Amino acid sequence: MHASDTGATIGGIAAARIAELRETEAAAFRKARPKSEAKLGNGIAGFLGGVPMHWMSDWPTPFPILVDGARGATISDIDGNRLDDFCLGDTGSMLGHSPAPVARAIRRQSARGLTYMLPSEDALAIGPLLRQSFGLPFWQIATTATDANRFALRVARAVTSREKILVFNGCYHGSVDETMVRLIDGRAVNRPGLAGEFRDLTRATKIVEFNDVAALEAALADRDVACVITEPVLTNSCMVLPEPGFHEALRRLTRAAGTLLLIDETHTISTGPGGYSGKYGLEPDLFVLGKPVAGGVPASIWGMTEEVATRYGAYSRTKEPGYSGMGTTLSANPLQFAAMRATLEEVMTEAAYAHMDRLARRLDAGLSAVIDRYHLPWHVARAGARVEFVCAPGPLRNGGEAEKAHAPELEAAIHVALVNRGVLIAPFHNMMLISPATTAAQVSRLVAAFAAVAARLTA
Structure with a gap:
């Protein structure tokens, strides 16, 4: 009506x-x-x-x-x-x-250059800070959470040799194409309103409802899903909290199916310094955080477990040489390093x-x-x-x-x-x-x- x-x-x-x-x-x-x-x-x-x-x-x-x-x-x-x-x-x-430590870091770095495709001394501090803050041992810097999610999904597909990903209905992961699907009357379809999208995104994406453990188990049963990508809490819809036991079941089922689990904390970093994962002991294989991680300077991070890093290293040594499809020229620039270091050390406390x-x-x-x-x-x-x-x-x-x-x-x-x-x-x-x-x-x-x-x- x-x-x-x-x-x-x-x-x-x-x-x-x-x-x-x-x-x-x-x-x-x-x-x-x-x-x-x-x-x-x-x-x-x-x-x-x-x-x-x-x-x-x-x-x-x-x-x-x-x-x-x-x-x-x-x-x-x-x-x-x-x-x-x-x-x-x-x-x-x-x-x-403009948190004061971040503003000071920006002013300091602005006199030293804004981008040069090389690390600065701030980068030396950030690697250990990311390990300490979010628990995973290996990290990369990107500019938006959308980019970080795209790159992490590439790694997941590379190391599992699987094409499909799984998302939850109502999810939000920036403008990652594969996540732009939804359930209508129980059927997976492209999200209405996508501009210029000519592909059937459901070909490589499975979608089930959040908190539905039975549907998740059935979707993973074919062992063709490279990665489940999810927020710990659905946030870009009307907020949906996980039911008791859901995250434990999600982790158990993905491991049993040989599927990687990517936790996108871009919104749920509101939960604590280590995000929802840190506070509630989630154990993601891949972790993404954007938006506030550099205090308002465009930046994002994506990390992985030692196992995923080892598998990706083996994949990289055998793959055909050429561009990986991961990375943008302005990612991991010294302005991001300076702002991120100040945020992690002095603001996100x-x-x-x-x-x-x-x-x-x-x-x-x-x-x-x-x-x-x-x-x-x-x-x-x-x-x-x-x-x-x-x-x-x-x-x-x-x-x-x-x-x-x-x-x-x-x-x-x-x-x-x-x-x-x-x-x-x-x-x-x-x-x-x-x-x-x-x-x-x-x-x-x-x-x-x-x-x-x-x-x-x-x-």
């Missing part, structure tokens, strides 16, 4: 009430940003679609916020509006905007995560209390410092349920209403992050803003 249909409800809220909120909040947003509207209202000249990157037009605000600057957990626009930032660059700035976890628990409790107070059929999910309110009952069990729980029109209205009350959350799936720079006062303001919006929706 379309939201404009008489009597329709979304997330337990009348569609007409949602539309009214969206309209009034859009007007308030425009009124508060005349300079931004003048510069951005008709798009930015010279850019396809009027924005430098197409997803900038996906924000539910009438036009993107034109940022003047950001510091810590606060972002300011050119009209002088200050926002408590819980989006934090969709995890890219999860550790705060146990103390920082203790602060983040404490405030995330407070945010979880505050949002849950508002949901209960207004009798909303919603719930809150949390993975460490990553918190999300879902406009549907929960907890959710898999990607199929997460897709049905997604309420874009309701979420968009709430998002703009929160912006008008001084709070910025992610434009996708109501995600909120706590950073080391986030304060208790900011969390209280977010909970109060959420309560005000809930009151509007339920009045």
Whole structure:
């Protein structure tokens, strides 16, 4: 049923009430940003679609916020509006905007050269830091988590001599082609909306629901899957947490089938300094982390066990000479080394995560209390410092349920209403992050803003 249909409800809220909120909040947003509207209202000249990157037009605000600057957990626009930032660059700035150690490292390295395809002294420190932080012995540097996932999957296929990979419905691994599949009525298909994709991606990808151990076992039974790639928690859908025993079963079944396990921690690094894997003792064969690992400088890492490294070394000695298909010219540059070293040594600390976890628990409790107070059929999910309110009952069990729980029109209205009350959350799936720079006062303001919006929706 379309939201404009008489009597329709979304997330337990009348569609007409949602539309009214969206309209009034859009007007308030425009009124508060005349300079931004003048510069951005008709798009930015010279850019396809009027924005430098197409997803900038996906924000539910009438036009993107034109940022003047950001510091810590606060972002300011050119009209002088200050926002408590819980989006934090969709995890890219999860550790705060321009952490002081990272800013110092960038300034220092900028005088020494930005890229030269050779290691710097910072690289000597990073190898041991990665081992210490994430547990695996061998690492490579890339520029995005998408690249790191692509390269790790190449290694998995090389060492297993298998073509297929397996993903979970609703997964997110950047723009890795093989992961752009989903389940519709129990059948694997290319994700709708892919631009220019001419291949049937399901030919080399199997897909099952998260938390479905029986389906996973059946999909691995043919022993033709090189690698299972997964997030420990589904995060780019409405958040889905693993059920008790799921990760233990995943590890047991992949080992039994001779299949490698790749854990992508790009979002779940919110759980702790070693990610979800470190906190809960997961044992991946391959590990990927992007976004915040260099404090906001584009960088990613991918690592492997000694066994995988040994097998890949043997493969490399016998394969035909030529380009491996792994690597980009600007990957592993000295600016990345400098920022990553500062992040791992001085920013991504146990103390920082203790602060983040404490405030995330407070945010979880505050949002849950508002949901209960207004009798909303919603719930809150949390993975460490990553918190999300879902406009549907929960907890959710898999990607199929997460897709049905997604309420874009309701979420968009709430998002703009929160912006008008001084709070910025992610434009996708109501995600909120706590950073080391986030304060208790900011969390209280977010909970109060959420309560005000809930009151509007339920009045």
